[in-house]
Amino acid sequence: MAAHNLKHALFCAIITLIIAYPILGFNLVASGTNIILEGATTQTVISVLLAAVVVFLFQLFRDNIMALLGKAPALNPLANRQPMEQSRRLKLESTILTLIIIGALIWPFFVSRGSVDLATLVLIYIMLALGLNVVVGLAGLLDLGYVAFYAVGAYTFALLSQYYGVSFWFALPIGALLAATFGLVLGFPVLRLRGDYLAIVTLGFGEIIRILLNNMTSLTGGPNGIGGIPDPTLFGMEFGRRVKEEGNTSFHETFGIAYSSEHKIIFLYLIALVLAVITALVIRRLMRMPVGRAWEALREDEIAARSLGLSRTSVKLSAFTIGAFFAGFAGTVFASKQGFISPESFVFLESAIVLAIVVLGGMGSQLGVILAAIAVTILPELAREFSEYRMLIFGAAMVLMMVWRPQGLMPMRRIHIELEKQE
Amino acid sequence: MSMLVLEDVHTHYGKIEALHGVSVEVKKGEIVSLIGANGAGKTTLLMTVCGNPQATSGRIILQGRDITREPTATIMRSGISIVPEGRRVFSGLTVEENLHMGGFFNTKAEIRKSQDHVYELFPRLKEREQQRAGTMSGGEQQMLAIGRALMSKPNMIILDEPSLGLAPLVIKQIFEIIGHLREEGITVFLVEQNAHQALNLADRGYVLETGRIRLHDTGKNLLANPDVQNAYLGG
Numbered sequence: 254m255a256a257h258n259l260k261h262a263l264f265c266a267i268i269t270l271i272i273a274y275p276i277l278g279f280n281l282v283a284s285g286t287n288i289i290l291e292g293a294t295t296q297t298v299i300s301v302l303l304a305a306v307v308v309f310l311f312q313l314f315r316d317n318i319m320a321l322l323g324k325a326p327a328l329n330p331l332a333n334r335q336p337m338e339q340s341r342r343l344k345l346e347s348t349i350l351t352l353i354i355i356g357a358l359i360w361p362f363f364v365s366r367g368s369v370d371l372a373t374l375v376l377i378y379i380m381l382a383l384g385l386n387v388v389v390g391l392a393g394l395l396d397l398g399y400v401a402f403y404a405v406g407a408y409t410f411a412l413l414s415q416y417y418g419v420s421f422w423f424a425l426p427i428g429a430l431l432a433a434t435f436g437l438v439l440g441f442p443v444l445r446l447r448g449d450y451l452a453i454v455t456l457g458f459g460e461i462i463r464i465l466l467n468n469m470t471s472l473t474g475g476p477n478g479i480g481g482i483p484d485p486t487l488f489g490m491e492f493g494r495r496v497k498e499e500g501n502t503s504f505h506e507t508f509g510i511a512y513s514s515e516h517k518i519i520f521l522y523l524i525a526l527v528l529a530v531i532t533a534l535v536i537r538r539l540m541r542m543p544v545g546r547a548w549e550a551l552r553e554d555e556i557a558a559r560s561l562g563l564s565r566t567s568v569k570l571s572a573f574t575i576g577a578f579f580a581g582f583a584g585t586v587f588a589s590k591q592g593f594i595s596p597e598s599f600v601f602l603e604s605a606i607v608l609a610i611v612v613l614g615g616m617g618s619q620l621g622v623i624l625a626a627i628a629v630t631i632l633p634e635l636a637r638e639f640s641e642y643r644m645l646i647f648g649a650a651m652v653l654m655m656v657w658r659p660q661g662l663m664p665m666r667r668i669h670i671e672l673e674k675q676e
Numbered sequence: 677m678s679m680l681v682l683e684d685v686h687t688h689y690g691k692i693e694a695l696h697g698v699s700v701e702v703k704k705g706e707i708v709s710l711i712g713a714n715g716a717g718k719t720t721l722l723m724t725v726c727g728n729p730q731a732t733s734g735r736i737i738l739q740g741r742d743i744t745r746e747p748t749a750t751i752m753r754s755g756i757s758i759v760p761e762g763r764r765v766f767s768g769l770t771v772e773e774n775l776h777m778g779g780f781f782n783t784k785a786e787i788r789k790s791q792d793h794v795y796e797l798f799p800r801l802k803e804r805e806q807q808r809a810g811t812m813s814g815g816e817q818q819m820l821a822i823g824r825a826l827m828s829k830p831n832m833i834i835l836d837e838p839s840l841g842l843a844p845l846v847i848k849q850i851f852e853i854i855g856h857l858r859e860e861g862i863t864v865f866l867v868e869q870n871a872h873q874a875l876n877l878a879d880r881g882y883v884l885e886t887g888r889i890r891l892h893d894t895g896k897n898l899l900a901n902p903d904v905q906n907a908y909l910g911g
Contacts, residue, residue, distance in 0.1 A: 543780060546773070546776070546777060546780075547780070549766075549768075549769070550766055550769075550777050553766040553767065553768055553769065554764050554765075554766055554767075556760055556764055557760060557764035557765070557766060558777075559728070559748055559749065559752070560726065560752060560757075560758045560760050560764075560825075561752060561777055561778055561780055561824070561828070562749055562750075562752035562753040562780065562781060562828070563749060563780065564747070564748075564749035565749075566749075
């Protein structure tokens, strides 16, 4: 119990007071020569002070308390747990995953419209993050302009529907393929670059696309964006109250149910869910294929990988292209969900958020990235009550996260490749 | 029958010429050593063979095929393997995965066979099969680097300073393995600063000095050569 502990405890208590100030919405107001604390009853002030005292005492006697807790075996369920067998673990994992997907399929029918809408956004971010995970997490290429491919996907659908009346289902593959083409085109000049240089060039590319969309007013409508993007249809059934396109029927009339605007929201959610699952499965498959191992080898040691006859060009380009493909996927869904897009939606911050998701989740780890996508999208919504301190809390949570687990939520577990034993 | 021939090869880094017309020949089944001081251009010579950087003039012929202008990836899939300087194993991958990367372009059955063969040569690697390569000792990593190079079943293997930073006992082991490779019919091109052991093992040797071949003789003669003794064998 040295002076060090006392200092630390004092520090923590003061931090508690400081944090309480914004979170509880206190306000210091200058009145004349005095400063008055506003927005707090005596009761809250007392409880804040009490909390500070509790923090102080806990930090002061932390070692003793933790030692006591450690002695109680019931409190630590992980103490004598055996590592699970490989086969059992895989089985458990797939069962849990199936249950989660089934749950996600049923879930929207029981919750509010807002939650389903938010969940759709989460799924879009999951698609984006899984795609970027290939580029950054697996191939180790730092891409700061990822949002450009997202924009390409979204604008492809918006423009195609505006000028040619193309439906969502046709635009989906076209948008993804066009985004992939852009990935390929960007990939060529940046092949020789690594690390910081690559980051700067991709950052520039992201901005170029956004500024282009902003300034090609005659084609894209510039900052006014493009509106009236159609919703997806289900086998020619529309989800609006009235049928917009000839030859289509409306969903509620076909099934003889009352019209509800929720049908559309849920349908979009289900589309996003299916696409996100497809994205995850395809990338998971790719990771186990030779190309996945080549990405990792190139990330680990470029010279060694090349000495084994791997072509730097094709390995890097494949990562870029596949990453961009899924961003295009996500972009198309996004355009359909919003019904209106403008260059505003594709600013650098979006790239940064997707990158943050990948890093927070643990580079290369799919499950980690999915969890991080959920956390990063939902956290700012949950923190809405803190109004202007919302982003402050979001930022603090990210900093804490990186200090606590620098390798991410769920660091990538290397996939083991089994060869068949010879008879 | 020549395995690898370099004819009057010049290599530049930007404007600076690093190799001033080097001619080297490695015959099939031979062990040829290339010795030289720091900065003589040994690694540059190897890198030129691999096409990174490409030779600015001269010809490089591998098994009768001119590879001077071919890209690295094509050259490295033509029956030649390199153990790069400083080992360069994939430290985050396990020993087994490292080996599999070595046989990247082979079928699974071939990989399985080469893997067993590598484990025969280096029983230590078998013990460490599931260990991450980065956590192994320098000697083990060097064995892994050699094993990985053997996975593609090369006709010729190039080793760049395999003894770098290793204990004398481990160096001895590595050189024994290199000798064993010759018995298997693999041609070896060895680049070393450890001139004594390299020349002892080699059929023939070249001495490279500031980008030029200074001497060329059988390994034994070079060992006995007073100039070589003075410059590389400590007198």
